[in-house]
Amino acid sequence: MRQPAFLQALGHAWRGLVDVTTTQKNMQRHLAITSVPLLLGLWLSCSLTEWCLLLLTIGLVLCCEVINTAIECAVDLASPEIHPLAGRSKDLAAGAVLLASMIAVLIGALIFVPKLLAFIKSP
Numbered sequence: 001m002r003q004p005a006f007l008q009a010l011g012h013a014w015r016g017l018v019d020v021t022t023t024q025k026n027m028q029r030h031l032a033i034t035s036v037p038l039l040l041g042l043w044l045s046c047s048l049t050e051w052c053l054l055l056l057t058i059g060l061v062l063c064c065e066v067i068n069t070a071i072e073c074a075v076d077l078a079s080p081e082i083h084p085l086a087g088r089s090k091d092l093a094a095g096a097v098l099l100a101s102m103i104a105v106l107i108g109a110l111i112f113v114p115k116l117l118a119f120i121k122s123p
């Protein structure tokens with residue numbers, strides 16, 4: 001029996017997530033680093049708003065990495081040989097990941113540094 005179109009699309013999207021997680025070292029690094037703010041958030045009792053901000057920024061970085069990988073695949077297919085535009089396209093996609101990561105670090109610092117300082121100063 002054929003699956004409904006929505007379930008099929010969900011299956012394709014899930015396959016993409018499994019692909020990027022199992023094949024991309026950078027995605028594995030992002031996922032490993034993600035455990036740091038999650039554990040800090042639990043330990044330092046983040047508020048609901050802070051959790052929303054943390055999850056949004058983590059999601060932003062992970063989504064950028066998925067899109068970066070998709071662009072790399074498409075560029076490799078369209079231009080397996082060296083071409084300035086192919087290089088530019090990959091650099092731009094990687095730049096998006098870097099930008100999202102820098103914003104994530106900044107937001108993490110804004111949330112956790114005051115909490116850590118208060119923890120250190122507390123008797």
Ligand SMILES: Nc1ncnc2c1ncn2[C@@H]1O[C@H](COP(=O)(O)OP(=O)(O)OP(=O)(O)O)[C@@H](O)[C@H]1O
Pocket residue numbers: 024026072079080081082083084086087088090091094
């Ligand atoms: N076809 C190409 N033409 C010109 N430059 C390229 C080409 N492919 C890759 N490059 C250059 O090499 C860099 C690294 O590309 P590569 O495909 O190895 O991605 P990567 O950064 O190693 O990503 P990942 O580690 O996620 O696979 C690109 O950012 C780009 O500057």
